[in-house]
Amino acid sequence: MIDRRTALAGVAAMFGTALFAPIARAAGIAPAAAAPVISEGPPSVAVFTPAQRTLMTALSERVLPTTDTPGAIAAGVPAYIEKLLADWAKPGDRVPILAGLDAIEARSMQDYRVPAAQASAVQQDALLTLAMNDQLPSGEVFFQAFRQLVITGYFTSEIGMTQEREYLPVPGEYNGAFPFSQINKVYSA
Numbered sequence: 001m002i003d004r005r006t007a008l009a010g011v012a013a014m015f016g017t018a019l020f021a022p023i024a025r026a027a028g029i030a031p032a033a034a035a036p037v038i039s040e041g042p043p044s045v046a047v048f049t050p051a052q053r054t055l056m057t058a059l060s061e062r063v064l065p066t067t068d069t070p071g072a073i074a075a076g077v078p079a080y081i082e083k084l085l086a087d088w089a090k091p092g093d094r095v096p097i098l099a100g101l102d103a104i105e106a107r108s109m110q111d112y113r114v115p116a117a118q119a120s121a122v123q124q125d126a127l128l129t130l131a132m133n134d135q136l137p138s139g140e141v142f143f144q145a146f147r148q149l150v151i152t153g154y155f156t157s158e159i160g161m162t163q164e165r166e167y168l169p170v171p172g173e174y175n176g177a178f179p180f181s182q183i184n185k186v187y188s189a
Helices: 004-018 021-027 050-063 077-087 091-112 121-132 139-155 158-164
Strands: none
Touching: 050 077, 050 091, 050 121, 050 139, 077 091, 077 139, 091 121, 091 139, 121 139, 139 158
16 A cells, blocks of 8 residues: 555656655655654644634635545645644745735735635635736745645545545556546556
8 A cells, every 4th residue: 555655756746846845855855854754643833823724724625626526625635734834844935835825815805805714715716816826925936835735635645545546456457548538537556
């Protein structure tokens, strides 16, 4: 059975050289001189304020929402993000995430007069789009790092590996002409 760190290294390869530093450290791709190997369990420090944690959770679900498979929240992505930022990130690595959440919160209050976590899904999508298009302070830096955190958290979770992808512990015969439309999933072994 594949463990999360091995899966993390595989998922991290798709981001290439733009990989967010804490993900690279946790995957064993970058030196972890300042971040020792951390055991399972809760984060060693609280990274987010309660309001930031609520917003980060809501935005995680907007990046990977529940559809016919569970979304980011069900996969435990918010806890993964806080754990990674607490135990694998240097203090400077956290700055774009925290600043981005604060910028999204400020813009939500300005545009919608509600906290971003309480904004509608359409409004949250609009806020994330502003960040992605660098129309918020340090928006693109935040968006790229946050998106990587959500994607790696999801696809290295049990849900991501077994429900989003089709897990075959013992693959069957090879059929190179099998129509993708009959399965609609990527297989992992």
